[in-house]
Amino acid sequence: MDQTKTIAALFDFDGVVMDTESQYSIFWNGVGKKYHPEYEEFGKMIKGQTLRQIYDRYFAGMEKEQEEITEALNRFEAQMKYEYVPGVVGFMRELHTQGVKIAIVTSSNEQKMQSVYAVHPELKELVDRILTAEMFTRSKPAPDCFLLGAEVFDTVPENCVVFEDSFHGLEAGNAAGMTVVGLSTTNPAEAIRDKCKLVIPDFTSFGYEKMKSLLA
Incomplete structure (x- = not known):
């Protein structure tokens, strides 16, 4: 030191x-089931990543889907419990x-x-x-x-x-x-x-x- x-x-x-984190897991697992059902625990896969990273890695070229997820995430975060x-x-x-x-x-x-x-x-x-x-x-x-x-x-x-x-x-x-x-x-x-x-x-x-x- x-x-x-x-x-x-x-x-x-x-x-x-x-x-x-448990709340985010619910949200992102739901996103995974809708857009990437091939991943069993999508919420665990994306932990620690920025939204931009998630989009670049899993939703590249999917502008409409990105907009849908962003809108849903904004609504979700506005209503989350922060303890x-x-x-x-x-x-x-x-x-x-x-x-x-x-x-x-x-x-x-x-x-x-x-x-x-x-x-x-x-x-x-x-x-x-x-x-x-x-x-x-x-x-x-x-x-x-x-x-x-x-x-x-x-x-x-x-x-x-x-x-x-x-x-x-x-x-x-x-x-x-x-x-x-x-x-x-x-x-x-x-x-x-x-x-x-x-x-x-x-x-x-x-x-x-x-x-x-x-x-x-």
Whole structure:
């Protein structure tokens, strides 16, 4: 750890800050059944990807279908339940008292986040920055989004801790050269254990000292 640089905590959003992944699985599995019945669990396949990535990989040249999905997704996200992952609010507040910089680094777009702010206006006060899909060209599993997180705080990757739940997100954090903590909110702990330094079920028993010890 570079003692001359600040420590930064970089949080994915869905499945890490908000417990939304089960809702998205229902939506995207429904999309898969309608447009790609050849895939058994389409929702699991696209986790951690931006909407643009999903379209480029699975709906290339299907402009009408893309429009239909986008409209349905916008309606779905406007009505979703946004509930915090247990312990995350208290953990973020503790980090602030210790001078740790906090960013949400998400593959979600700004329109979706506006729906979140309508339900949780306090979210912007819990973090220092919110980095959305519009801010980086390559999304997870590329490391760009997390490297941007280090850049905006004028710190280095070795001082950053990434909190992720998806395989693409875990891969992105490792590719960025950062310490990665996995949340077993989306995938079983045994499935992600080899992709991170520590696996936790939520933040109820996790605090600043534990996080700092991972950087030592």
